[in-house]
Amino acid sequence: MRPADLERVTVRESADRYLDLVRARTVTGALSPATAEVYSRDVATFAELAGPGLVLDDLTGADVDAVLLAFARKPDGRRVRPGGGGQSAASQSRFRRSVSAFFKYAVLAGWVQVDPMTAATVTARERGGLRPERRALTREQARGLVGAARGLSEAQPAQGRRDQRTHLRDALIVMVLSTVGPRVSELVRANVEDFFTNDGVRYWRVFGKGGRTRDIPLPVDVAGALEAYLAEGRPATADKALLLSWRGRRLARGDVQAVIDRVQRHVDPAQRRSVTPHGLRHTTATHLLADAVDMDAVRRVLGHSDLATLGRYRDELPGELEVAMRTHPLLRPPR
Structure with a gap:
């Protein structure tokens, strides 16, 4: 009944x-x-x-x-x-x-x-790990992508209407994703007013999951790309969004993948590998941790609530075990 x-x-x-x-x-x-x-x-x-x-x-x-x-x-x-x-x-x-x-x-x-x-009986098939494009880039691949983005930010403006040139915006997107590793939703929701300067350091106040915020200091090169975009690349509009299309509308999440793919076309084929925004988040975590940056600092950069979550973002890098064993701390000659 x-x-x-x-x-x-x-x-x-x-x-x-x-x-x-x-x-x-x-x-x-x-x-x-x-x-x-x-x-x-x-x-x-x-x-x-x-x-x-x-x-x-x-x-x-x-x-x-x-x-x-x-x-x-x-x-x-x-x-x-x-x-x-x-x-x-x-x-x-x-x-x-x-x-x-x-x-x-x-x-x-x-x-x-x-x-x-x-x-209901239907379940998703076993994931079997992340797709290749959602994994971290190697150091060479990441440097190739960041180098291509830097080249765009430093290039002479292309011919055509100023409001339809997006090279400075594209460079900023790739550099932020590769070095700071935000969630793509955090990036497209960013507003111009979320960026501020304190003691000469440029910060981004990120509004993340669960209403939590975090202030991330931007690397010098990324801060420079931001200033170049705000001064010369962002369309003049009353919209407060940081990232705008050439028509002056806030970028959607799906637009970011197209930007990455466009910048990838400027990367040397030997260093090029398809990657998603989430893959660049993995890239940030993997290379910061591989460079011995404090785990809690990396956690705070990515906006994770605990260190256990961070572990899932650390991907294996080719040759890292060989390097670790070659420089084992117990086998180094005394200083």
């Missing part, structure tokens, strides 16, 4: 109401904008795949399985994946978590009697 207070709402109506709640929780600070964006995108996709006009309470575990499979086969428009289309295991797991959160709320709201996720 259905409870007396069960409300038979359609998939579309329940999704719309749930997303209203997500937006409200964002305003109150209970959810970060990045998390709200993920929930909104995934629940909207679920409604589209499940059938917007169906009654939510009529969906079964088999129906949810069909949606999960349809999402897994859905082409990932962000990047061309080797070997064909479809969603990565990480994206499938994230989608399943978003749908599960939606149905948990639906039970509390009286839209469904039983959570159909409890009867």
Whole structure:
């Protein structure tokens, strides 16, 4: 029997109401904008795949399985994946978590009697580690990419309208991602007012996960690229966003990958390797730790709440074990 207070709402109506709640929780600070964006995108996709006009309470575990499979086969428009289309295991797991959160709320709201996720059997395939483009670049590859970005920031402006030249912005994006390692959501949400100077050092106040903030001192070269972009490359507009398209709109997360790929075209082919913004975050962590920078300092730069999380961002580098054994502290001659 259905409870007396069960409300038979359609998939579309329940999704719309749930997303209203997500937006409200964002305003109150209970959810970060990045998390709200993920929930909104995934629940909207679920409604589209499940059938917007169906009654939510009529969906079964088999129906949810069909949606999960349809999402897994859905082409990932962000990047061309080797070997064909479809969603990565990480994206499938994230989608399943978003749908599960939606149905948990639906039970509390009286839209469904039983959570159909409890009867769903489809799970994401084993991740098997990060895709190559999400791993850290080697030192040579990273230097090649940063060198290409530096070259863009120092190059003479190309011909054409000033407001359509983006080389200074592209250089800044790649240099920040490679050396400071922010989350891509943190980078695109940055505003001009988030950057300040204290005792001659340029800082970026990053608004991260869970409403936490951190002040990161920028390397001198990155600070120089920032000043060049603000002085000569950023379109004149009232928008407070740091990174703007040539039309004067805030860059979206998906635009950042296109910027990296564009800068990669200036890298020597021998040093070039496809990489995502998340791969550059791994690059920052890996090379700072390999250079014996204090682990807690690296944790604070990346915005992790604990050191255990940092360990997942430390990728292996070719030859590092050989170097470690060659310079073993117990076998060095006494000074």
